[in-house]
Amino acid sequence: MVSPRQRAANRANARKSTGPKTIWGKSRSSLNSTKHALTQKVDASPWGEYLKTLADLLLEDGIDPTKAYDLAKKILDYERNVEYQRKRFLDLKEGRGLQYETPIAALADIYVAGVLDQASERKNPIFEEKLDKEMARFFRSLAAKEMRDAKRGAERDVRNADRHHRRSANQLIKCLRNFN
16 A cells, blocks of 8 residues: 555656657657557558458458458568568668668767867867867767767667567467467
């Protein structure tokens, strides 16, 4: 049983964590599930056009209509995940490696660092010569951090795609076991 003091603490903590507050944060978090489209329902995906055809083929084999439709969805979901994994494998095989975009903020930081370097080389400092060099180093470190964050985000997307692949395989196996 939770004490009144613990309940009050839980409520206070719940009020603190309400998700992103800024417009930028809200728009970014709204795109979380659209990176690879594997969370999209099969009916709404491009694979949905094959759903009725596959379900009809399963019906011809004498499978119950509701089970046939469910099995068709599981098969298409699995195939969609396998296709995504094949595409990823071919990208790696052809040397494209992990795909991610360079953040605009990193490009801006690199540009600012270059301007500060040029100013100190021309003996025409923007602030002070020593300060320009320190600020250039700071902006380079910011750019490196933003690039690391972008790479980590791409690696996280790969892990999520792997998780979706395992989930779709397990759901298909579970659906097939229900036929016995």
